[in-house]
Each structure stands twice: as C-alpha cells, then as structure tokens.
Amino acid sequence: xxxxxxxxxxxxxxxxxQLVLPPDTNALGTLFGGRLVEWxxxxxxxxCQRHSRLRVVTASIDDLHFIRAIKVGAIVELLAQVNATWxxxxxxxxxxxxxxxxxxxxxxxxxAYLTFVAQGDDGKSLPVPPLLPETAEDKRRQADAxxxxxxxxxxxxARRRQIEETPALQLSAAANGEEGTK
Numbered sequence: 001x002x003x004x005x006x007x008x009x010x011x012x013x014x015x016x017x018q019l020v021l022p023p024d025t026n027a028l029g030t031l032f033g034g035r036l037v038e039w040x041x042x043x044x045x046x047x048c049q050r051h052s053r054l055r056v057v058t059a060s061i062d063d064l065h066f067i068r069a070i071k072v073g074a075i076v077e078l079l080a081q082v083n084a085t086w087x088x089x090x091x092x093x094x095x096x097x098x099x100x101x102x103x104x105x106x107x108x109x110x111x112a113y114l115t116f117v118a119q120g121d122d123g124k125s126l127p128v129p130p131l132l133p134e135t136a137e138d139k140r141r142q143a144d145a146x147x148x149x150x151x152x153x154x155x156x157x158a159r160r161r162q163i164e165e166t167p168a169l170q171l172s173a174a175a176n177g178e179e180g181t182k
C-alpha cells in the first residue's frame with residue numbers, strides 16, 4: 001500500500017460490532033446513551049489513530065444525535081472514519097446502525113462527530129498528515145467537517161469570553177450583596 005493510500009478516508013475506516021446485553025440497558029430495556037458514547041469514542045479514536053499513526057485524545061464531541069432507541073439483544077454496528085484533518089486535529093464521523101438479529105432489519109440509530117488531537121509521549125500536540133479525499137462523498141464529508149469546525153471554534157471563543165467575563169461579574173455581584181449569582 002502506498003504512503004498516499006494510507007491517508008485516505010477509506011484507509012481510516014473502522015467497523016465495530018457490539019451486542020447489546022442486559023447490563024448495557026436501562027429500565028426500559030434500551031441501550032444506555034453513555035455506553036453508546038463509549039463505543040462511539042473508541043471507534044472514532046481508532047479511526048483517527050489509524051490515520052495519524054499517533055496517540056490521539058478526544059477533544060470534543062460536537063454532535064451526537066440519537067435517532068432511534070437501541071433495544072437489548074440488538075446487534076450494533078459503528079462505522080467510523082476520518083472526515084477532515086487540520087494541523088494537529090482530526091474529525092471522525094460515526095454512523096451507528098441497529099440490527100434486529102431475528103429479522104436482519106437494520107435502522108440508522110445514531111450519528112456522531114468527534115474531534116481528536118494527536119499527541120506525542122510528552123502530551124504535546126503533534127501535526128497529523130493531511131487527508132486525501134478520493135470520492136465525491138469524501139469531499140462532501142470534508143466540506144461538511146469544515147463547517148462544523150468553524151461553528152465549533154465560534155462556540156469555543158464564546159465560552160472563553162464567558163469564562164473571562166464571569167469572575168468580574170461574580171465579584172461585582174458579590175460586592176453589591178447579590179445572592180444566587182453564577
């Protein structure tokens with residue numbers, strides 16, 4: 001396999017299969033959301049590690065959409081791949097399908113987008129190889145990831161501003177004898 005081939009979305013793909021057992025479910029007999037998030041994080045992390053060949057850590061889960069409940073006994077397939085790369089980070093998309101093991105019927109149950117950062121042994125961020133989209137679908141995913149990244153950066157900037165402003169607001173409110181301020 002050529003070095004170029006190693007950095008395509010296809011080369012990063014992960015197919016993870018899970019069986020939903022009773023300990024994975026809530027009182028309604030459906031999969032705990034937290035368990036599904038764990039599986040999503042693992043599948044996406046492997047995809048990003050495959051792409052970068054570096055240690056990766058989860059930086060964010062931007063979008064997580066539970067579309068359908070997944071019931072005990074279902075077979076769950078998670079398909080993850082790298083959608084886009086930047087200097088030290090990557091976005092992985094994960095599509096989750098639930099399969100009825102008796103009928104074979106499959107339904108789209110969840111979609112998630114996660115950002116990972118590559119790190120060295122010292123914990124410092126390292127550059128990742130650029131992603132080389134091959135198909136029109138790869139290019140669409142990359143463009144969509146760029147839009148999500150732009151929104152993610154805007155939200156991060158707003159959070160930083162809010163954190164910077166909060167201590168001053170708290171001190172001001174406390175000085176005025178106001179209670180219940182955050």
